[in-house]
Amino acid sequence: MMPTVADLPTASILVVDDNPANVALLCAMLEADGYTNVSSETRPDRALQLAAEKAFDLVLLDINMPGMDGFEVMERLRVSVEAYLPVIVLTAQSDPETRMRALGAGARDFLTKPFDRLEVLHRIRNTLEARLFYRARREQAVELEQQVVARTADLVRMARQDPITGLPNRRALREELAEHVATGVGSLLFLAARGITRVNDALGYHMGEEVLRACGKRLIEALPPEAVVGAWGGSQFVIIGPGADAGTLSHVVAKVFGQPFEIEGNELLLECVIGSCRFPADGTDPDRLVQRAALAVFHGSRQGGRHQPFTREMEEDANQRLALERDMRTAVRNEQFSLHYQPKVMLRDSTPMGMEALLRWQHPEIGSVSPATFVPLAEETGAIVSIGQWVMNAACDEAAALRRAGHTDLKLAVNVSGRQFDEPDLMRQLRATLDRTGLPGDALEVEITETVLVNDIGRAKKVLTAMRDMGVTIAIDDFGTGYSSLAYLRQLPINTLKIDQSFVRTVHESADQQAIVRAIVALADSLSLAVVAEGVETAEHAAFLDTLGCLYAQGYHFARPMPADAFRGWLQG
DSSP states (O other): OOOOGGGGGGOOEEEEOSOHHHHHHHHHHHHHTTOOOEEEESSHHHHHHHHHHSOOSEEEEESOOSSSOHHHHHHHHHHHOOSOOOEEEEESOOOHHHHHHHHHHTOOEEEESSOOHHHHHHHHHHHHHHHHHHHHHHHHHHHHHHHHHHHHHHHHHTOOBOTTTOSBOHHHHHHHHHHHHHHOOEEEEEEEEESHHHHHHHHOHHHHHHHHHHHHHHHHHHSOTTOEEEEEETTEEEEEEETOOHHHHHHHHHHHHHSOEEETTEEEOOEEEEEEEEETTTOSOHHHHHHHHHHHHHHHHHHTOSEEEOOHHHHHHHHHHHHHHHHHHHHTTTTOEEEEEEEEEETTTOOEEEEEEEEEEEETTTEEEOHHHHHHHHHHHSTHHHHHHHHHHHHHHHHHHHHHTTOTTOEEEEEOOHHHHTOTTHHHHHHHHHHHHTOOGGGEEEEEEHHHHHTOHHHHHHHHHHHHHTTOEEEEEEETSSOSOOTHHHHSOOOEEEEOHHHHHTTTTOHHHHHHHHHHHHHHHHTTOEEEEOOOOSHHHHHHHHHHTOOEEOSTTTOOOEEHHHHHHHHHO
16 A cells, blocks of 8 residues: 555654753654654664664654764665665754765755754654655555566466476476376485586586586486476476485486586586485475475585485474574574673683683573574574674673773683674774773684684784784684694784694594694794683693693683673682
8 A cells, every 4th residue: 555644643763862852852742743653762873773673764863972973873874774764864063064964974854953843843744755755656666566577477487498408497397296296106306516606607607508408418318217307496406206216316316417527628527415305205295395305405415415315304403493593683682692701721720811701592482502503503694793793792891890890810702703704894893892891902802713714814814903903812713623724823913722622622532632732732832822722621631731831721620601690709719
């Protein structure tokens, strides 16, 4: 339904001003005039978060605010909010320079302090009417686009042949699969061919299409005549094997991809991961069968296998991951996350010299969720960026409180993920956190894995140098498990190596493990780097590391991770 002027009272309005009196006055004016959907914020950072979560029709924005002024807020709104969002600037300044700068930043209109009630309401009404007109036109455009897409789909969902390979396409495969399911038993294979992107990048898309055609041709020639080979899209194929065993078919497919493809004088080798399911045992709906076979491909890729049959546990895992992803995005707002702190100690006498902040999630329904489960999911989905920012803020708050309580010699360690490290806003956020908490830079150590650094050595050097200039130190977490080249250790401003716990926990079981730990300690010593051994669980571990000259350690032998209150008690004890 098209919006009209009658919709004005329900328009969503956000008032942003660091002066609570101004906020209260504007909200009272709006509510007295019949507006029923008015929100307000006195902190610009919270206002930006609110605008990202809720679709507003109008923002009333103060220009002069501490920390982040209205100009920066407008710039960040322009980046983060996809739809057109009008802004009326609130200012006591009437000089042309301020007004021109505000207009350049995207302001729609101005309201001058002190506020005149009639002027305020007229300007807001005029802006909202323009907003309604824009929304109406946008909805018309979306509706027209949907009609075009639907018509185009009708013309395509009519075609039954893949335009590149000439094989049956999705529609034809669904129909074929439905017929086979209705008349008997069999197997469905979902193939994900790997290497097409490299071919496209190196030799052009036309060559990639030639390879796909060659794949289809080979599969038809190698498989039994009753098998149906189709193109699902991209570099994915589907094979319907009536009455066939999935293991037998996958063996044939593996042989097809085991031989290089010779295309226009180029010898090209592809890989494939195969997922399979059975009908009717694993279902009778064509789309569900394909989805389950594709899900098996996903699990096969994670486990490094070539053929992975579908199991019900895979679907349960996928549903759980989806539910966790949904709940994880609101966990910060619902205060479900907390931090535990594990001490870092002097190995020789167990004197505390620092602590590492570790994230914990207490889900209201399923209880404690392991970091090994939700942290990789947060990395995959990008939620780790906002979660990581919360961790940094909360951990620095606690570290600053400990310093005020007299623990000035403790250094806080906080993990920064790869997604966080790639954020352009990382350094500004870090500087703002230190300024807000009053925590000196040399009281903070950022822990980063090797893989994060070597993805882009040039950028890593720039970011780490900026951290060093702030006094922040850098530790390489899980050292020894990642990148094989050590050249980056000399190129980057690194202070500490953390020996991965997998080496420490088994150090008495293998001479090789002892040699690795000994080599890491010697390497750090030669580069004048500190060494922290993780996973020290026994007195034997501690004694062995001490003989090597390792100065620092953390692990259950000294203390488990604990909530902030317990950590303070541990320090006092």
